[in-house]
Amino acid sequence: MRLEPRAHTSMAMTILVPVGAAALALMSCSVLILWAGASPFLALTLLVKGSLGSVFALSETLTRTIPLIFTGLAAAVAFRAKLWNIGAEGQFYLGACAATWLGTGAIDLPPPLLIPLLFAAGAIAGGLWLLGPTLLKTRLAVDEVVTTLLLNFVVLLFVNWLVFGPWKDPMAMGWPQAEPVVDAALLPPLVAKTRLHGGLLIAVFAAVLFWVVMKYTTWGYEIRAVGNNQAGATFAGIPIDRVVIRTALLSGGIAGCAGVSELLGVKGYLTLDLSPGFGYSGIVVAMLAGLHPLGVLLSALFIAALSIGADSMSRALNISNYIADIATAISLLAVLAGMMLTRYRIRFR
Amino acid sequence: MDLLLILFETGFWAATVRMATPLLFGTLGELICERAGVLNLGIEGIMAAGCMAGWTWVYFGGDLWTGVLFAAFVGACFGLLHAIFTVHLGLSQHVTGLGITMLGAALSSFVFRMLLPNITTPPKIIPFAPVKIPVLSDIPVVGEILFRQSPMTMLALVAVVAVAYVLKKTPAGLALCMTGENPSAVESQGLSVFAIRTTAVVIGSAFMAVGGAFLTLSAFDAFYIGMVNGRGWICIALVVFASWNPGKALVGTLIFAAFDALQMRVQQQTAVALPYQFYLMMPYIFSIVALIVMSRRSAYPKALLVPFRKGER
Secondary structure (H helix, E strand, O other): OEEEEOOOOOHHHHHHHHHHHHHHHHHHHHHHHHHOOOOHHHHHHHHHHHHHOOHHHHHHHHHHHHHHHHHHHHHHHHHHOOOOOOOHHHHHHHHHHHHHHHHOOOOOOOHHHHHHHHHHHHHHHHHHHHHHHHHHHHHHOOOHHHHHHHHHHHHHHHHHHHHHOOOEOOOOOOOOOEOOOOHHHOOOEOOOOOOOEOHHHHHHHHHHHHHHHHHHOHHHHHHHHHHHOHHHHHHOOOOHHHHHHHHHHHHHHHHHHHHHHHHHHHHOOOOOOOOOOHHHHHHHHHHHOOOOHHHHHHHHHHHHHHHHHHHHHHHHHOOOOHHHHHHHHHHHHHHHHHHHHHHEEEEOO | OHHHHHOOOHHHHHHHHHHHHHHHHHHHHHHHHHHOOOOOOOHHHHHHHHHHHHHHHHHOOOOHHHHHHHHHHHHHHHHHHHHHHHHHOOOOHHHHHHHHHHHHHHHHHHHHHHHOOOOOOOOOOOOOOOOOOOOHHHOOOHHHHHOOOOHHHHHHHHHHHHHHHHHHHOHHHHHHHHHHHOHHHHHHOOOOHHHHHHHHHHHHHHHHHHHHHHHHHHHOOOOOOOOOOOHHHHHHHHHHHOOOOHHHHHHHHHHHHHHHHHHHHHHHHOOOOOOHHHHHHHHHHHHHHHHHHHHOOOOOOOOOOOOOOOOOO
16 A cells, blocks of 8 residues: 555545544444444434524534634644644633633723723733743744643643632632623623624634635745745745744634633633633644634534534433544544545555 | 651652652653654543553453553554554644544543443542562662552563663664664665554553553552543653653653652641642643753654655655
């Protein structure tokens, strides 16, 4: 068996690969569902119903899509420049921390000013947190995969300290959570009687903005150049380190926004379960999207539907909802293998 | 003052060796993979899988040593999957590894929940008891620190010597290290880079899983979801700290575990100096500092992260 590079990749292939990967993930999960003693067909029906089948289900799925768009963009822009930011989880929480710090009464502004300010604060917190590992990478050649990963644990312990210690809300009846943000900071609901909030518009806007930046601006061109061919980029006079740092600020910043949006849109107060691993699922979202900012919108919706659907399916059939995480992981591996098929053809001799 | 006294307690050093054990297995496993040129970020998930597999085996009536073997087998299977992706298909080692980690962690939680539904407190097994090695365990100080440990800890210490010997003194080990430096040269010797790398990743992953199994079969007696808790990532940092050298890996894990054991003692002894969360942060911060200190001096295997394709340059 050997691999031969393809001369060009067809459009159909580019779209078929992520769709095929998603299908493969669902199929391999049916094996586990069979093992658990349920019918895979029924499980799939329940999964679709539970994620898209009613106004409530759809609103829950869209609510879950919002943070995934942000963290998906964070991974997509960083991976484009081959900056392996695996720390979106930590940046998410620091964004939420910054918004809690300023949003619980420290600043008195009307919503149209306060909300953007809190997003900016969250973005700065997330961006600066990624700046550390990035400078270590550019200056001292310290691998950023390990440092960003390890820093996630540091942030979680920091938040743990905050919500059990200095920021603990005395009115929360002993629950470890920070004080709620002021009403003016809350993102308005989009649909009455659901949790779907205005963060969706911000997330979609961010995706479009990232797409424009990546495709039509010098910044985007430089990011892609650094990721595709460092030697070539150096030769073209692109300041590699500066581009990588800029990418880090963008990536960490948008991951910080994810935390702000969850805080202001869903919970209203900082807790330790604000994110069930949105930072890590963002990596899957970005890979399924082929690192394309607009593709992130669709793949975030898919991963969100998967987890919301699996939640309700697992309740109905008494199957552990870790099945959603398994499907997510398999779709990541499948899309990775599939992407190779778009670039190479396999020849058997 | 108290701090210095702790360092003279044999109990402290015995705890250090015990806490170093899972990291030692993990670090050796990662080291074997990386020496062959493959970064295995699946380690965190593979350790979780080993943790769960070993425990489940024993819980359902298997004995402890076959539990360790079963964990190693499960780890090897994940390693094979990793190798198919990164070695044979030449896909991104970063993304594959993260995928394997997600899969390993999710699968072990899922299987645990499905096998033991409706439990509130995790059930327990009877883990490895410390064994006294005759004669050696009677040596003062050293005997207590090294020769009254869990048999898995002793296995880890033997593994360091074995891995060091194989990598440095045997043709197979030299070929493995060469594969991480200059795969084309290996191929021109008539050896298969694919076969060597696959073997390395499979064996390395088995080591990682055994490290995970130590947690449930020796350190504790129950399985908790999220039990590995970043130990795998710390191993990756330790490999860099050890400059890809098994002997230094032993030193590195011992230093690391000593700091970890020390922070626990300090946390217990001093009266509210720092919130406990800050003590818990220390292992992660130590790893990052270790990476920074060593990164300049470390000589990466030259072909690390570079997929090998026959006839392509």
